[in-house]
Amino acid sequence: MNKVFEQNGTMCVNVLSAGQDDIDALFAGIKSSTMQERFADPSWIEGKLFQPVNKNAISSLEGVIAKQDELGTHNLYFVKLKHIQINERDALLYFNRKFKTLNRD
16 A cells, blocks of 8 residues: 555545646656656645545545555555545646546537
């Protein structure tokens, strides 16, 4: 298990919205960055479980890690959700090596 997740026992999954390409590129490794640079954008706030929540994301899913498993080179986290934040925005997609917008309508 990732040491940060293991220490916290909680996590937040942020589903980014259209226009957040730069943030996505930092976390996906498209742009080299430090952890501090990844969270430097002012859209990051502290969530109810003290995890980083992006206030401009389509949704933020905060929860407690109930179980962790490994599948090949990946870690799978099963999370009991405690708080869900939803914003009505267009979605950010990454397909065929390009960022795209999926309109919510």
